[in-house]
Amino acid sequence: MNFENIAIVSCGTLSPELNYLRQEGFLNPAHLYFTTPGLHEDPRELEKQLTDKIRKAQEKTEKILVVYGGKFCYVNTGDVTRTIDTIIHEQGGHIARINATHCMDMLAGKEQRQELANGEKVLWLTPGWIKFRHQVYKGWDKGLANENFPKHTGGAMVLDAIGFMDQYMAEKPEELLEYSDWMGIPIQPCPITLERFKSLLEEQAIALAG
Template sequence: MAALSFKDYAIVACGTLIPELNYLKDNGFLDAKIIYTAPGLHQVPEELEKQLQKQLEAAKKLAKKIIVVYGGKYCYINIRDPLRTIDKVIDEMREEGFYISRTDVENCVDMLADGEQRDAIADGQKVWFCTAGWLKYRDQVFKGWDKANANENFPQYTGGGILLDPIGFFDEYALEHVEEILDFSDWASIPLEGRAVGLERLKKVLISAMAEEDRPADG
Protein backbone atom coordinates (compact mmCIF):
# COMPACT_ATOMS: atom_id res chain seq x y z
CA MET A 1 0.00 0.00 0.00
CA ALA A 2 1.31 3.45 -0.88
CA ALA A 3 2.26 5.78 1.96
CA LEU A 4 -0.44 8.19 3.13
CA SER A 5 -0.20 11.46 1.20
CA PHE A 6 -2.25 14.64 0.82
CA LYS A 7 -0.16 15.87 -2.12
CA ASP A 8 -3.13 15.73 -4.49
CA TYR A 9 -5.23 17.86 -2.15
CA ALA A 10 -5.75 21.52 -1.41
CA ILE A 11 -6.95 22.41 2.06
CA VAL A 12 -9.09 25.43 2.87
CA ALA A 13 -8.97 26.00 6.60
CA CYS A 14 -9.97 28.47 9.27
CA GLY A 15 -6.96 30.59 10.19
CA THR A 16 -7.53 29.75 13.85
CA LEU A 17 -5.88 26.40 13.08
CA ILE A 18 -2.74 27.84 11.49
CA PRO A 19 -0.46 26.69 14.37
CA GLU A 20 -1.57 23.05 14.29
CA LEU A 21 -1.88 22.61 10.52
CA ASN A 22 1.44 24.32 9.80
CA TYR A 23 3.03 22.06 12.42
CA LEU A 24 1.71 18.99 10.59
CA LYS A 25 2.97 20.41 7.31
CA ASP A 26 6.41 21.26 8.69
CA ASN A 27 6.72 17.76 10.16
CA GLY A 28 5.85 15.99 6.92
CA PHE A 29 2.42 14.58 7.70
CA LEU A 30 0.40 17.13 5.74
CA ASP A 31 1.94 17.48 2.29
CA ALA A 32 -1.02 19.42 0.93
CA LYS A 33 -1.39 22.96 -0.33
CA ILE A 34 -3.09 24.97 2.46
CA ILE A 35 -5.12 28.15 2.05
CA TYR A 36 -6.50 29.95 5.10
CA THR A 37 -9.44 32.19 5.79
CA ALA A 38 -8.97 34.80 8.51
CA PRO A 39 -9.22 33.63 12.14
CA GLY A 40 -12.34 34.38 14.15
CA LEU A 41 -14.89 34.66 11.34
CA HIS A 42 -17.48 32.62 13.27
CA GLN A 43 -18.65 35.98 14.60
CA VAL A 44 -19.13 37.41 11.09
CA PRO A 45 -20.90 34.75 8.99
CA GLU A 46 -21.26 36.98 5.94
CA GLU A 47 -17.51 37.57 5.81
CA LEU A 48 -16.80 33.89 6.54
CA GLU A 49 -18.99 32.87 3.61
CA LYS A 50 -17.33 35.41 1.33
CA GLN A 51 -13.79 34.30 2.24
CA LEU A 52 -14.67 30.60 2.11
CA GLN A 53 -16.09 30.96 -1.39
CA LYS A 54 -13.04 32.94 -2.51
CA GLN A 55 -10.59 30.42 -1.07
CA LEU A 56 -12.47 27.46 -2.54
CA GLU A 57 -12.19 29.06 -5.97
CA ALA A 58 -8.45 29.48 -5.38
CA ALA A 59 -8.16 25.88 -4.19
CA LYS A 60 -9.78 24.61 -7.39
CA LYS A 61 -6.88 26.10 -9.32
CA LEU A 62 -4.45 24.08 -7.20
CA ALA A 63 -6.06 20.66 -6.94
CA LYS A 64 -9.04 18.53 -7.94
CA LYS A 65 -9.50 17.32 -4.37
CA ILE A 66 -10.28 19.79 -1.60
CA ILE A 67 -10.78 19.40 2.14
CA VAL A 68 -12.51 22.19 4.04
CA VAL A 69 -11.18 22.26 7.59
CA TYR A 70 -14.12 23.81 9.41
CA GLY A 71 -16.63 22.56 11.95
CA GLY A 72 -20.26 22.14 11.07
CA LYS A 73 -22.10 23.09 14.24
CA TYR A 74 -20.53 26.24 15.67
CA CYS A 75 -18.19 27.72 13.06
CA TYR A 76 -20.93 29.21 10.88
CA ILE A 77 -24.16 30.42 12.44
CA ASN A 78 -26.23 32.71 10.24
CA ILE A 79 -28.82 34.40 12.45
CA ARG A 80 -30.42 36.10 9.45
CA ASP A 81 -30.87 32.76 7.68
CA PRO A 82 -30.78 29.94 10.29
CA LEU A 83 -31.37 27.26 7.65
CA ARG A 84 -28.23 28.25 5.78
CA THR A 85 -25.33 26.10 6.98
CA ILE A 86 -21.66 25.89 6.11
CA ASP A 87 -22.39 22.72 4.17
CA LYS A 88 -24.87 24.58 1.99
CA VAL A 89 -22.21 27.18 1.26
CA ILE A 90 -19.79 24.40 0.32
CA ASP A 91 -22.41 22.55 -1.77
CA GLU A 92 -22.88 25.67 -3.90
CA MET A 93 -19.19 25.52 -4.77
CA ARG A 94 -19.23 21.92 -5.98
CA GLU A 95 -18.81 21.19 -9.66
CA GLU A 96 -18.16 18.16 -11.80
CA GLY A 97 -14.62 16.86 -11.67
CA PHE A 98 -13.87 18.08 -8.15
CA TYR A 99 -13.97 16.28 -4.81
CA ILE A 100 -14.86 18.60 -1.91
CA SER A 101 -15.39 17.40 1.65
CA ARG A 102 -15.54 18.98 5.10
CA THR A 103 -14.02 17.71 8.32
CA ASP A 104 -16.70 15.92 10.34
CA VAL A 105 -16.37 17.90 13.59
CA GLU A 106 -18.31 20.50 15.56
CA ASN A 107 -15.57 23.14 15.75
CA CYS A 108 -11.80 23.59 16.06
CA VAL A 109 -11.77 22.35 19.66
CA ASP A 110 -13.46 19.13 18.51
CA MET A 111 -10.66 18.65 15.97
CA LEU A 112 -8.10 18.29 18.76
CA ALA A 113 -10.12 16.35 21.35
CA ASP A 114 -13.52 14.72 20.94
CA GLY A 115 -16.33 15.04 23.47
CA GLU A 116 -15.24 12.02 25.48
CA GLN A 117 -11.69 13.30 25.72
CA ARG A 118 -12.85 16.76 26.75
CA ASP A 119 -15.11 15.30 29.42
CA ALA A 120 -12.17 13.36 30.81
CA ILE A 121 -10.01 16.49 30.86
CA ALA A 122 -12.74 18.58 32.49
CA ASP A 123 -13.21 15.89 35.18
CA GLY A 124 -16.68 17.09 36.13
CA GLN A 125 -15.84 20.80 36.02
CA LYS A 126 -17.39 23.33 33.67
CA VAL A 127 -14.41 24.22 31.48
CA TRP A 128 -13.96 26.65 28.59
CA PHE A 129 -11.87 24.91 25.95
CA CYS A 130 -9.88 26.70 23.27
CA THR A 131 -7.00 26.13 20.85
CA ALA A 132 -3.71 27.95 20.27
CA GLY A 133 -5.30 30.19 17.66
CA TRP A 134 -7.80 31.58 20.14
CA LEU A 135 -4.91 33.00 22.14
CA LYS A 136 -2.48 33.81 19.34
CA TYR A 137 -5.15 35.59 17.26
CA ARG A 138 -7.13 36.90 20.22
CA ASP A 139 -7.65 40.35 18.70
CA GLN A 140 -9.40 38.82 15.67
CA VAL A 141 -11.24 36.01 17.46
CA PHE A 142 -12.70 38.40 20.02
CA LYS A 143 -12.98 41.43 17.76
CA GLY A 144 -15.61 43.81 19.09
CA TRP A 145 -15.69 42.25 22.55
CA ASP A 146 -15.28 44.43 25.62
CA LYS A 147 -15.09 43.61 29.32
CA ALA A 148 -18.89 43.47 29.50
CA ASN A 149 -19.00 40.78 26.80
CA ALA A 150 -16.32 38.82 28.66
CA ASN A 151 -18.25 39.10 31.94
CA GLU A 152 -21.37 37.74 30.25
CA ASN A 153 -19.62 34.68 28.85
CA PHE A 154 -16.59 33.48 30.81
CA PRO A 155 -17.37 33.48 34.56
CA GLN A 156 -19.81 30.57 34.08
CA TYR A 157 -16.77 28.36 33.41
CA THR A 158 -15.98 27.69 37.05
CA GLY A 159 -13.34 25.13 36.03
CA GLY A 160 -11.38 27.82 34.20
CA GLY A 161 -10.00 27.77 30.67
CA ILE A 162 -7.95 24.99 29.08
CA LEU A 163 -6.03 25.43 25.85
CA LEU A 164 -5.81 22.07 24.08
CA ASP A 165 -2.21 21.83 22.95
CA PRO A 166 -0.87 19.05 20.69
CA ILE A 167 2.24 20.98 19.55
CA GLY A 168 3.83 22.42 22.72
CA PHE A 169 2.52 25.89 21.91
CA PHE A 170 1.41 27.08 25.35
CA ASP A 171 4.67 26.67 27.24
CA GLU A 172 6.69 28.22 24.43
CA TYR A 173 4.23 31.10 24.07
CA ALA A 174 4.31 31.73 27.82
CA LEU A 175 8.08 32.26 27.73
CA GLU A 176 7.76 35.28 25.44
CA HIS A 177 4.18 36.41 25.99
CA VAL A 178 3.33 35.64 29.59
CA GLU A 179 1.84 39.12 29.98
CA GLU A 180 -0.66 38.37 27.21
CA ILE A 181 -1.79 35.19 28.94
CA LEU A 182 -2.17 37.02 32.25
CA ASP A 183 -4.01 39.85 30.51
CA PHE A 184 -6.39 37.39 28.88
CA SER A 185 -7.08 35.66 32.20
CA ASP A 186 -7.73 39.01 33.85
CA TRP A 187 -10.04 40.10 31.01
CA ALA A 188 -11.95 36.81 31.00
CA SER A 189 -11.90 36.50 34.81
CA ILE A 190 -10.84 32.85 34.56
CA PRO A 191 -7.40 31.22 34.69
CA LEU A 192 -6.04 29.78 31.45
CA GLU A 193 -3.74 26.77 31.33
CA GLY A 194 -2.37 24.58 28.57
CA ARG A 195 -3.11 20.88 28.44
CA ALA A 196 -1.07 18.56 26.23
CA VAL A 197 -3.08 16.37 23.88
CA GLY A 198 -1.84 14.13 21.10
CA LEU A 199 -2.10 14.80 17.38
CA GLU A 200 -3.96 11.55 16.77
CA ARG A 201 -7.41 13.15 16.79
CA LEU A 202 -6.51 15.88 14.29
CA LYS A 203 -4.76 13.41 11.98
CA LYS A 204 -7.77 11.08 12.10
CA VAL A 205 -10.15 13.93 11.29
CA LEU A 206 -8.09 14.93 8.24
CA ILE A 207 -7.71 11.36 7.00
CA SER A 208 -11.45 10.78 7.34
CA ALA A 209 -12.10 13.74 5.06
CA MET A 210 -10.00 12.28 2.24
CA ALA A 211 -11.57 10.63 -0.77
CA GLU A 212 -12.27 6.98 0.03
CA GLU A 213 -9.71 5.64 -2.43
CA ASP A 214 -6.93 7.69 -0.78
CA ARG A 215 -7.54 6.63 2.81
CA PRO A 216 -5.45 3.90 4.43
CA ALA A 217 -7.25 0.60 4.86
CA ASP A 218 -7.82 1.20 8.56
CA GLY A 219 -8.45 4.96 8.23
Protein backbone atom coordinates in the same frame (compact mmCIF):
# COMPACT_ATOMS: atom_id res chain seq x y z
CA MET B 1 -1.84 8.94 3.66
CA ASN B 2 -0.84 11.21 0.79
CA PHE B 3 -2.35 14.69 0.55
CA GLU B 4 -0.34 15.87 -2.45
CA ASN B 5 -3.37 16.09 -4.77
CA ILE B 6 -5.55 17.83 -2.18
CA ALA B 7 -5.83 21.53 -1.39
CA ILE B 8 -6.75 22.35 2.19
CA VAL B 9 -8.94 25.35 3.00
CA SER B 10 -9.03 26.06 6.72
CA CYS B 11 -9.99 28.60 9.31
CA GLY B 12 -6.83 30.50 10.23
CA THR B 13 -7.39 29.63 13.88
CA LEU B 14 -6.05 26.15 13.10
CA SER B 15 -2.98 27.38 11.22
CA PRO B 16 -0.62 26.50 14.15
CA GLU B 17 -1.63 22.82 14.03
CA LEU B 18 -1.81 22.50 10.24
CA ASN B 19 1.55 24.21 9.73
CA TYR B 20 3.03 21.96 12.43
CA LEU B 21 1.72 18.85 10.64
CA ARG B 22 3.15 20.09 7.36
CA GLN B 23 6.54 20.79 8.91
CA GLU B 24 6.72 17.36 10.53
CA GLY B 25 5.89 15.71 7.20
CA PHE B 26 2.43 14.33 7.95
CA LEU B 27 0.74 16.80 5.58
CA ASN B 28 1.93 17.47 2.04
CA PRO B 29 -1.07 19.29 0.55
CA ALA B 30 -0.97 20.69 -2.96
CA HIS B 31 -1.94 24.02 -1.43
CA LEU B 32 -2.92 25.31 2.00
CA TYR B 33 -5.26 28.30 2.29
CA PHE B 34 -6.40 30.06 5.46
CA THR B 35 -9.33 32.36 6.09
CA THR B 36 -9.04 35.08 8.73
CA PRO B 37 -9.25 33.70 12.30
CA GLY B 38 -12.42 34.41 14.25
CA LEU B 39 -14.91 34.70 11.42
CA HIS B 40 -17.55 32.75 13.39
CA GLU B 41 -18.47 36.22 14.68
CA ASP B 42 -19.08 37.45 11.11
CA PRO B 43 -20.92 34.77 9.07
CA ARG B 44 -21.24 36.97 5.98
CA GLU B 45 -17.49 37.55 5.81
CA LEU B 46 -16.85 33.88 6.62
CA GLU B 47 -18.98 32.81 3.65
CA LYS B 48 -17.22 35.29 1.37
CA GLN B 49 -13.71 34.23 2.38
CA LEU B 50 -14.52 30.52 2.39
CA THR B 51 -15.97 30.58 -1.12
CA ASP B 52 -13.08 32.73 -2.37
CA LYS B 53 -10.49 30.31 -0.96
CA ILE B 54 -12.31 27.26 -2.33
CA ARG B 55 -12.43 28.80 -5.80
CA LYS B 56 -8.74 29.64 -5.64
CA ALA B 57 -8.02 26.08 -4.56
CA GLN B 58 -10.12 24.71 -7.43
CA GLU B 59 -7.89 26.55 -9.87
CA LYS B 60 -4.98 24.47 -8.56
CA THR B 61 -6.45 21.03 -7.96
CA GLU B 62 -9.72 19.11 -8.17
CA LYS B 63 -9.91 17.81 -4.59
CA ILE B 64 -10.55 20.18 -1.69
CA LEU B 65 -10.57 19.44 2.04
CA VAL B 66 -12.30 22.08 4.17
CA VAL B 67 -11.18 22.32 7.80
CA TYR B 68 -14.15 24.03 9.42
CA GLY B 69 -16.59 22.76 12.03
CA GLY B 70 -20.10 21.88 10.97
CA LYS B 71 -22.21 23.17 13.85
CA PHE B 72 -20.71 26.21 15.54
CA CYS B 73 -18.33 27.87 13.07
CA TYR B 74 -21.02 29.25 10.75
CA VAL B 75 -24.37 30.27 12.19
CA ASN B 76 -26.60 32.30 9.87
CA THR B 77 -29.27 33.84 12.11
CA GLY B 78 -30.99 35.33 9.04
CA ASP B 79 -31.42 31.88 7.47
CA VAL B 80 -30.93 29.02 9.91
CA THR B 81 -31.33 26.44 7.12
CA ARG B 82 -28.18 27.76 5.44
CA THR B 83 -25.25 25.84 6.89
CA ILE B 84 -21.56 25.63 6.13
CA ASP B 85 -22.25 22.38 4.27
CA THR B 86 -24.79 24.23 2.09
CA ILE B 87 -22.08 26.73 1.15
CA ILE B 88 -19.57 23.96 0.41
CA HIS B 89 -22.08 21.98 -1.67
CA GLU B 90 -22.73 25.05 -3.81
CA GLN B 91 -19.07 25.12 -4.84
CA GLY B 92 -19.30 21.83 -6.73
CA GLY B 93 -18.08 18.28 -6.27
CA HIS B 94 -14.88 16.75 -4.90
CA ILE B 95 -15.03 18.84 -1.71
CA ALA B 96 -15.03 17.20 1.71
CA ARG B 97 -15.29 18.76 5.17
CA ILE B 98 -13.63 17.45 8.30
CA ASN B 99 -16.14 15.62 10.52
CA ALA B 100 -16.18 17.79 13.64
CA THR B 101 -18.41 20.43 15.22
CA HIS B 102 -15.68 23.07 15.81
CA CYS B 103 -11.90 23.40 16.14
CA MET B 104 -11.82 22.18 19.75
CA ASP B 105 -13.70 19.05 18.66
CA MET B 106 -11.09 18.43 15.95
CA LEU B 107 -8.36 18.22 18.57
CA ALA B 108 -10.26 16.42 21.34
CA GLY B 109 -13.62 14.68 21.00
CA LYS B 110 -16.56 15.29 23.30
CA GLU B 111 -15.85 12.29 25.56
CA GLN B 112 -12.18 13.23 25.89
CA ARG B 113 -13.08 16.82 26.75
CA GLN B 114 -15.54 15.62 29.39
CA GLU B 115 -12.85 13.42 30.90
CA LEU B 116 -10.31 16.25 30.88
CA ALA B 117 -12.84 18.65 32.44
CA ASN B 118 -13.35 16.26 35.37
CA GLY B 119 -16.87 17.48 36.03
CA GLU B 120 -16.06 21.18 35.80
CA LYS B 121 -17.54 23.67 33.33
CA VAL B 122 -14.51 24.47 31.17
CA LEU B 123 -13.97 27.04 28.41
CA TRP B 124 -12.04 25.13 25.76
CA LEU B 125 -9.50 26.95 23.62
CA THR B 126 -6.86 26.05 21.06
CA PRO B 127 -3.47 27.74 20.51
CA GLY B 128 -5.09 29.79 17.75
CA TRP B 129 -7.53 31.29 20.26
CA ILE B 130 -4.50 32.54 22.18
CA LYS B 131 -2.36 33.58 19.21
CA PHE B 132 -5.19 35.35 17.39
CA ARG B 133 -7.04 36.60 20.45
CA HIS B 134 -7.75 40.09 19.12
CA GLN B 135 -9.27 38.69 15.91
CA VAL B 136 -11.23 35.90 17.60
CA TYR B 137 -12.74 38.32 20.14
CA LYS B 138 -12.95 41.31 17.83
CA GLY B 139 -15.53 43.77 19.11
CA TRP B 140 -15.72 42.25 22.60
CA ASP B 141 -15.38 44.56 25.60
CA LYS B 142 -14.84 43.78 29.26
CA GLY B 143 -18.60 43.82 29.88
CA LEU B 144 -19.24 41.13 27.29
CA ALA B 145 -16.33 39.13 28.66
CA ASN B 146 -17.83 39.33 32.16
CA GLU B 147 -21.14 38.02 30.82
CA ASN B 148 -19.60 34.98 29.15
CA PHE B 149 -16.42 33.73 30.79
CA PRO B 150 -16.73 33.65 34.62
CA LYS B 151 -19.52 31.04 34.43
CA HIS B 152 -16.78 28.57 33.41
CA THR B 153 -15.90 27.49 36.92
CA GLY B 154 -13.19 25.17 35.64
CA GLY B 155 -11.42 28.07 33.92
CA ALA B 156 -10.04 28.02 30.38
CA MET B 157 -8.02 25.06 29.11
CA VAL B 158 -5.94 25.26 25.95
CA LEU B 159 -5.89 21.99 23.97
CA ASP B 160 -2.22 22.04 23.08
CA ALA B 161 -0.62 19.31 20.98
CA ILE B 162 2.25 21.38 19.59
CA GLY B 163 4.02 22.78 22.65
CA PHE B 164 2.62 26.23 21.98
CA MET B 165 1.75 27.14 25.56
CA ASP B 166 5.16 26.31 27.02
CA GLN B 167 6.77 28.71 24.57
CA TYR B 168 4.06 31.34 24.98
CA MET B 169 4.26 31.31 28.78
CA ALA B 170 8.04 31.58 28.63
CA GLU B 171 8.12 34.40 26.06
CA LYS B 172 4.93 36.37 26.80
CA PRO B 173 3.83 35.74 30.40
CA GLU B 174 2.43 39.27 30.77
CA GLU B 175 0.16 38.80 27.73
CA LEU B 176 -1.21 35.56 29.14
CA LEU B 177 -1.87 37.16 32.52
CA GLU B 178 -3.59 40.10 30.85
CA TYR B 179 -5.74 37.73 28.75
CA SER B 180 -6.67 35.75 31.87
CA ASP B 181 -7.54 38.94 33.76
CA TRP B 182 -9.73 40.14 30.88
CA MET B 183 -11.57 36.81 30.84
CA GLY B 184 -11.84 36.75 34.62
CA ILE B 185 -10.78 33.07 34.74
CA PRO B 186 -7.46 31.22 34.84
CA ILE B 187 -5.98 29.92 31.58
CA GLN B 188 -3.96 26.72 31.69
CA PRO B 189 -2.46 24.39 29.11
CA CYS B 190 -3.98 20.97 28.51
CA PRO B 191 -1.42 18.75 26.74
CA ILE B 192 -2.90 16.37 24.17
CA THR B 193 -1.74 14.66 20.97
CA LEU B 194 -2.64 15.34 17.35
CA GLU B 195 -3.83 11.78 16.75
CA ARG B 196 -7.53 12.67 16.57
CA PHE B 197 -6.87 15.59 14.22
CA LYS B 198 -4.70 13.40 11.99
CA SER B 199 -7.32 10.65 11.82
CA LEU B 200 -10.07 13.13 10.92
CA LEU B 201 -7.93 14.61 8.14
CA GLU B 202 -7.04 11.14 6.84
CA GLU B 203 -10.69 10.09 6.88
CA GLN B 204 -11.67 12.84 4.45
CA ALA B 205 -8.56 12.39 2.31
CA ILE B 206 -9.57 8.74 1.85
CA ALA B 207 -13.12 9.83 0.98
CA LEU B 208 -11.77 12.25 -1.65
CA ALA B 209 -9.57 9.52 -3.11
CA GLY B 210 -12.50 7.11 -3.47
